Amino acid sequence: MALSPMMSKYLETKNEYPDCILFYRLGDFYEMFFDDATMVAKELELTLTGKDCGLKERAPMCGVPYHAAETYINRLVQNGHKVAIAEQMEDPKLAKGLVKREVVRIVTPGTITSSGVLADDKNNYIISIFYIDERFGLSICDISTGDFFVTEIITSRELFDEIQKYQPTEIICNHAFEISGISLEELKKKYNITITPLDNSYFGEKSGIDILKKHFKVSSVEALGLSEFTDATVASGAMLRYLYEMQKSSCAQIVSISAYKNGDYMIVDTSSRRNLELVETMREKKKNGSLLGVLDKTSTAMGARMLRSFLEQPLINRERILNRQEAVAELFERYIDREELREYLNPVYDLERLMARVVTKNANTRDLLSLSASMKMIAPIKEVLNNCTSGEIVRVNEGLDRLEDIIDIIDRAVNEDSPLSLKEGNIINTGYNAEIDKLRQAKTEGKNWLASLEADEKEKTGIKNLKIKYNKVFGYYFEVTNSFKDMVPDYFVRKQTLTNAERYTTDNLKELENIILGAEDKLNNLEYEVFTEVRDTVADNVNRIQSSAKSLAYIDAICSLATVAYNNNYTRPQINTNGVIDIKDGRHPVVESMLGDDSFIANDTYLDQNKKRMSIITGPNMAGKSTYMRQTALICMMAQIGSFVPASQASLCVCDRIFTRVGASDDLASGQSTFMVEMTEVANILRNATRNSLVILDEIGRGTSTFDGLAIAWAVVEHISNIKLIGAKTLFATHYHELSELEGTLPGVNNYCILVKERGDNIVFLRKIVTGGADKSYGIQVAKLAGVPESVTERAKELIEELSGADIATRAREIAEAAVSKRKPVKRPDEVESGQLSLFDAVNNDSIIEEISKIDITSMTPMDALNTLYALQNKIKNRI
Numbered sequence: 001m002a003l004s005p006m007m008s009k010y011l012e013t014k015n016e017y018p019d020c021i022l023f024y025r026l027g028d029f030y031e032m033f034f035d036d037a038t039m040v041a042k043e044l045e046l047t048l049t050g051k052d053c054g055l056k057e058r059a060p061m062c063g064v065p066y067h068a069a070e071t072y073i074n075r076l077v078q079n080g081h082k083v084a085i086a087e088q089m090e091d092p093k094l095a096k097g098l099v100k101r102e103v104v105r106i107v108t109p110g111t112i113t114s115s116g117v118l119a120d121d122k123n124n125y126i127i128s129i130f131y132i133d134e135r136f137g138l139s140i141c142d143i144s145t146g147d148f149f150v151t152e153i154i155t156s157r158e159l160f161d162e163i164q165k166y167q168p169t170e171i172i173c174n175h176a177f178e179i180s181g182i183s184l185e186e187l188k189k190k191y192n193i194t195i196t197p198l199d200n201s202y203f204g205e206k207s208g209i210d211i212l213k214k215h216f217k218v219s220s221v222e223a224l225g226l227s228e229f230t231d232a233t234v235a236s237g238a239m240l241r242y243l244y245e246m247q248k249s250s251c252a253q254i255v256s257i258s259a260y261k262n263g264d265y266m267i268v269d270t271s272s273r274r275n276l277e278l279v280e281t282m283r284e285k286k287k288n289g290s291l292l293g294v295l296d297k298t299s300t301a302m303g304a305r306m307l308r309s310f311l312e313q314p315l316i317n318r319e320r321i322l323n324r325q326e327a328v329a330e331l332f333e334r335y336i337d338r339e340e341l342r343e344y345l346n347p348v349y350d351l352e353r354l355m356a357r358v359v360t361k362n363a364n365t366r367d368l369l370s371l372s373a374s375m376k377m378i379a380p381i382k383e384v385l386n387n388c389t390s391g392e393i394v395r396v397n398e399g400l401d402r403l404e405d406i407i408d409i410i411d412r413a414v415n416e417d418s419p420l421s422l423k424e425g426n427i428i429n430t431g432y433n434a435e436i437d438k439l440r441q442a443k444t445e446g447k448n449w450l451a452s453l454e455a456d457e458k459e460k461t462g463i464k465n466l467k468i469k470y471n472k473v474f475g476y477y478f479e480v481t482n483s484f485k486d487m488v489p490d491y492f493v494r495k496q497t498l499t500n501a502e503r504y505t506t507d508n509l510k511e512l513e514n515i516i517l518g519a520e521d522k523l524n525n526l527e528y529e530v531f532t533e534v535r536d537t538v539a540d541n542v543n544r545i546q547s548s549a550k551s552l553a554y555i556d557a558i559c560s561l562a563t564v565a566y567n568n569n570y571t572r573p574q575i576n577t578n579g580v581i582d583i584k585d586g587r588h589p590v591v592e593s594m595l596g597d598d599s600f601i602a603n604d605t606y607l608d609q610n611k612k613r614m615s616i617i618t619g620p621n622m623a624g625k626s627t628y629m630r631q632t633a634l635i636c637m638m639a640q641i642g643s644f645v646p647a648s649q650a651s652l653c654v655c656d657r658i659f660t661r662v663g664a665s666d667d668l669a670s671g672q673s674t675f676m677v678e679m680t681e682v683a684n685i686l687r688n689a690t691r692n693s694l695v696i697l698d699e700i701g702r703g704t705s706t707f708d709g710l711a712i713a714w715a716v717v718e719h720i721s722n723i724k725l726i727g728a729k730t731l732f733a734t735h736y737h738e739l740s741e742l743e744g745t746l747p748g749v750n751n752y753c754i755l756v757k758e759r760g761d762n763i764v765f766l767r768k769i770v771t772g773g774a775d776k777s778y779g780i781q782v783a784k785l786a787g788v789p790e791s792v793t794e795r796a797k798e799l800i801e802e803l804s805g806a807d808i809a810t811r812a813r814e815i816a817e818a819a820v821s822k823r824k825p826v827k828r829p830d831e832v833e834s835g836q837l838s839l840f841d842a843v844n845n846d847s848i849i850e851e852i853s854k855i856d857i858t859s860m861t862p863m864d865a866l867n868t869l870y871a872l873q874n875k876i877k878n879r880i
């Protein structure tokens with residue numbers, strides 16, 4: 001049996017696109033075969049059938065109807081697959097009626113443009129990485145909005161930070177490489193990023209320059225501001241070539257390119273981005289509960305994405321910060337104008353993604369009408385903005401195009417009540433095109449002609465209920481019920497017989513039918529043609545529309561910041577140049593918003609570059625140390641995106657970087673222990689922090705044994721606070737009360753603690769930070785609050801008494817060693833006398849000895865050691 005020609009062709013096409021699922025058009029369906037079919041059937045829960053195609057075994061086959069294919073394709077792509085779509089098309093070289101099939105489009109996770117599947121408030125980025133000689137040229141693009149920028153970086157850690165920042169769905173690259181010890185393969189698995197290594201030919205310098213020049217219609221890359229970005233130019237060339245291959249029509253969306261250097265924006269490394277929960281929460285990865293969740297009161301999807309990009313890239317240029325802040329301040333003050341702006345922004349659709357539909361010729365009449373309705377809001381928005389005087393708003397307003405000519409053409413052309421289908425007519429307004437009007441008239445008059453023919457024949461034949469009717473199969477006909485059949489004249493030609501009626505036609509009726517139906521077909525085709533002309537005219541204006549969309553997004557983001565500042569009682573921070581962070585009554589924006597009342601206790605922060613460089617913060621668990629430190633970082637971050645801040649007063653310097661080392665996280669570095677991750681992050685801070693950085697350290701050293709941990713924490717404090725080495729402004733929370741000793745010894749280091757009040761056996765959290773170190777840990781009280789059984793907390797209290805002053809770890813080790821060697825434990829003389837340790841004498845049981853020998857006491861905190869000791873003691877007691 002031979003393979004059928006169609007299947008041979010299928011296999012040939014599939015071989016050209018081995019890493020794509022091939023959607024192969026056959027009539028009204030897209031079919032998939034073999035492994036593609038099996039996988040798709042499973043993933044989309046579709047029926048798998050077998051097709052006899054000339055092979056020994058039947059080929060697994062699975063199909064989706066043409067009209068529903070987009071949904072299936074999007075689902076597959078969202079799951080990280082690439083889909084190649086082969087359409088059938090006529091070919092003059094083939095016999096009439098035969099078609100050929102060719103791949104016309106490839107959809108990958110990074111090149112989706114359908115707005116329905118993309119999150120409105122988030123860009124869908126694809127990153128192109130050119131890796132050469134330990135350097136990285138980067139090009140970042142969202143084809144659904146046309147955003148396109150480039151940068152260059154030198155360390156793999158920074159590369160990883162950029163990837164984290166943009167959270168792309170796809171990466172294309174010239175090489176397989178590792179980022180901070182993480183291979184691209186691991187990255188792909190962990191973050192569900194599609195990685196597409198491309199042939200080296202994509203990454204040529206000359207070819208890159210050529211494709212950029214051609215796309216942006218410029219004579220040199222200097223004109224694009226890329227002269228200093230050779231590696232990034234190469235990456236951009238590869239990106240454009242890839243996009244042209246995948247989604248040629250969408251490339252018209254990309255109308256500009258911008259370059260930034262690593263250092264143009266505040267550097268926020270990956271763990272800090274996560275720890276501070278800037279755009280999503282650490283655990284659930286949700287916007288709600290993050291800083292963005294609080295700040296986002298935007299009215300449009302474009303504004304939401306703009307605000308997110310503010311947070312992704314806080315500014316470090318004081319001038320730019322002040323300009324943005326001034327814009328926020330102006331809208332903060334102009335309450336009525338702000339509310340009016342928000343009202344006009346509300347009905348504005350996602351112009352950027354609507355334009356993606358326009359340039360790819362997918363937009364229908366509703367899309368154009370949405371565009372026009374949105375653009376109509378620009379005029380009143382400009383009207384309001386005309387009142388504003390702040391530099392940025394004036395500049396944005398000047399660049400905001402009313403787009404009246406485009407509104408005019410859409411409104412004149414497109415019928416507001418048009419049906420969804422573009423092929424059934426009634427989509428173009430009367431008065432827009434003379435030919436359409438003429439045909440339409442013919443169609444209406446045809447109806448009148450039919451009516452008079454009907455009346456004529458009724459009169460002539462005397463058949464009272466003679467009627468002209470229409471259906472799709474028979475066209476127009478006379479219908480005569482059986483009771484009048486005998487009166488039908490000879491010139492009536494029978495078309496069809498029904499049970500109780502007969503259908504006829506006449507020469508006159510046929511003639512009229514030709515005129516009317518011909519006019520209708522012509523009319524529908526012409527209307528479609530005119531519509532595509534209108535759509536193309538809109539597409540030709542993509543530059544103007546995209547730039548107005550960006551202006552609206554900017555105004556929306558600024559309005560949002562002003563609204564949040566107003567509603568939440570934020571204050572406008574001063575941006576100083578003397579390196580001081582001085583916050584009065586600072587609050588944590590997210591915790592405050594979650595509490596929902598004014599129960600949040602505000603606290604001051606003061607850090608400078610001299611005597612108050614570092615604050616060592618002690619206090620019991622749950623006191624609010626982490627909240628306090630994070631709020632300081634968030635306030636600085638907010639100030640640098642131009643926002644007001646949650647405080648009664650604030651004077652802030654510009655921070656070049658914010659570092660945080662908070663809690664245990666083994667999130668990314670699978671294969672690394674918690675302590676290893678902690679130390680890697682500390683190493684990063686020590687290597688990269690500068691005098692102008694803000695460093696937040698929350699209990700470093702906790703992941704190892706008490707003494708190693710204390711020693712490391714101590715040494716880190718010495719290093720960071722040393723002005724000759726780093727001298728960064730630092731908040732350092734710790735349970736090692738020993739660190740309080742450093743105040744007065746190390747210059748710039750000061751002690752603070754968060755107050756609690758003892759009430760009998762309980763504690764009350766006051767959440768107030770004061771100078772000085774904490775004297776107690778209150779660990780047992782917190783354990784009690786958390787619901788640890790009283791028997792345990794009571795016993796812990798006893799043990800604290802018993803062992804206070806003793807070197808717990810050494811003592812515990814002695815006990816364990818004694819148990820392993822089946823020796824009696826070494827007893828302190830006083831203990832022997834008082835008989836306190838007689839319990840241990842009873843340890844002769846092998847299983848307990850084994851258990852004890854497995855305990856790694858050196859890695860325990862004193863509290864853990866106590867608990868373990870207590871648990872063991874209970875076991876022994878039970879066995880005696």
Ligand SMILES: Nc1ncnc2c1ncn2[C@@H]1O[C@H](COP(=O)(O)OP(=O)(O)OP(=O)(O)O)[C@@H](O)[C@H]1O
Pocket residue numbers: 591599600601602619620621622623624625626627628767
């Ligand atoms: N200033 C404040 N006002 C009101 N509530 C606060 C304040 N600070 C913290 N809290 C509340 O206390 C909880 C615990 O705070 P936080 O996690 O900062 O304590 P911590 O001292 O870092 O604890 P641990 O040492 O156990 O990590 C927070 O989740 C928050 O709800």
